[in-house]
Amino acid sequence: MFEEAQYFAPVATRDDGSIEVELGAGHPGFADPVYRARRNAIAALAVGYVPGTPIPTAEYTDQEHEVWALVSRELGLKHHKYATAEYLRATERLGLPAERIPQLQEVSELLEPLTGFRYVPAAGLVPLREFYGVLEDGFFHSTQYIRHHSTPLYTPEPDVIHEVIGHANALASDRYSRLYRLAGAAARRVEGKEALEFISKIFWFTMEFGVMTDQGELRAYGAGILSSYGEIEEFRGMDIRPLDIAAMGTTHYDITKYQDVLFRAESLEHLEDVVGDFWATCDDESITRLIADVR
Ligand code: TIH
Ligand code: FE2
Numbered sequence: 210m211f212e213e214a215q216y217f218a219p220v221a222t223r224d225d226g227s228i229e230v231e232l233g234a235g236h237p238g239f240a241d242p243v244y245r246a247r248r249n250a251i252a253a254l255a256v257g258y259v260p261g262t263p264i265p266t267a268e269y270t271d272q273e274h275e276v277w278a279l280v281s282r283e284l285g286l287k288h289h290k291y292a293t294a295e296y297l298r299a300t301e302r303l304g305l306p307a308e309r310i311p312q313l314q315e316v317s318e319l320l321e322p323l324t325g326f327r328y329v330p331a332a333g334l335v336p337l338r339e340f341y342g343v344l345e346d347g348f349f350h351s352t353q354y355i356r357h358h359s360t361p362l363y364t365p366e367p368d369v370i371h372e373v374i375g376h377a378n379a380l381a382s383d384r385y386s387r388l389y390r391l392a393g394a395a396a397r398r399v400e401g402k403e404a405l406e407f408i409s410k411i412f413w414f415t416m417e418f419g420v421m422t423d424q425g426e427l428r429a430y431g432a433g434i435l436s437s438y439g440e441i442e443e444f445r446g447m448d449i450r451p452l453d454i455a456a457m458g459t460t461h462y463d464i465t466k467y468q469d470v471l472f473r474a475e476s477l478e479h480l481e482d483v484v485g486d487f488w489a490t491c492d493d494e495s496i497t498r499l500i501a502d503v504r
Pocket of ligand 2 (some may be wrong): 372
C-alpha cells in the first residue's frame with residue numbers, strides 16, 4: 210500500500226484531465242466515495258502550482274473544520290505533557306488557529322517572517338530528491354486535504370493536520386528549521402539512490418519521529434508523533450534506542466502503523482551535533498561506508 214519513503218498518495222490524471230488520488234484498502238477513507246471525491250478535488254488545486262505564487266484556497270466543509278478543531282484541542286492538551294520545550298515555544302511563536310483549518314497560504318505567511326520557510330501544495334507523490342532538496346531553500350511540500358473524520362486520532366498518511374500542526378510548528382523554530390535545511394542540502398549533495406534513501410531515513414527517525422530527553426523526561430519533537438493524539442500517548446512505551454546515524458539510516462519502518470522503534474537524542478545540542486553535522490558533511494562515499502559497516 211504505502212511504500213517506504215513514499216511520502217504522499219500516488220496521483221493519476223484521468224483522460225478528461227481530472228485527478229484521481231490512489232488510496233490503499235487499509236485507508237480509513239477507502240470505502241467512502243464522498244471522502245474520495247474531496248481528496249481528488251483538493252489534490253487538483255495543487256496541480257500546476259508555481260512556487261512563489263499564492264497557494265490556491267481550499268474551501269473546507271464544516272465537518273472538515275470540526276476535525277481540525279477536535280484534533281487541535283486534543284493535541285494542545287497533550288503537547289504540554291509530551292512535546293519538547295523548543296517545539297512548544299515555536300508553537301507560541303507561530304500562533305496557528307485552533308478552531309478552523311488554516312489555508313496553506315496563511316501558514317506560509319505566518320512562517321516566512323520567522324524562519325524563511327514557505328509552503329508548497331503537493332497533489333500527490335513528490336520524488337524524494339525534490340521533496341528534500343528544496344528544504345535547503347526553505348520550501349516545504351505539503352498536502353492540503355484532511356484525514357477521514359472516522360479516525361481523527363491517527364491517519365496512515367500525511368494530511369494537513371500533520372503538515373501544519375506537526376511540521377509548521379517545528380519549522381517556526383530557528384533550530385529545528387536549520388536541521389530541515391541541512392537535510393535538504395544533504396539530499397542535493399548525494400548522487401546515489403541508496404545515499405538519498407539513507408538521508409531520508411535519518412529524517413524519518415528525527416524530524417518525523419524523533420524523541421529526546423527534555424526537562425528530565427522523554428519528549429517528542431518529531432512531527433509524526435506530534436500530529437497524532439493516538440500515537441503521542443504510546444511513544445514512551447516503544448523500543449527507544451540511542452541516537453545513531455548508521456542504525457537510523459538502515460532501520461526499516463512501516464509508515465502506516467505506530468512506530469515501534471524510536472531514536473532518542475540526549476538534548477537538542479546532541480541532535481544538532483550528531484544529525485546536523487552528519488547532514489552538513491555526508492556524501493555518497495561516507496554513507497556507503499556507514500551502510501557497509503552495518504552489514
Ligand atoms: N500518523 C500521522 C498522524 O496521524 O498525524 C500522519 C503521518 C505522518 C507521517 C507518516 S503518516
Ligand atoms: Fe511529515
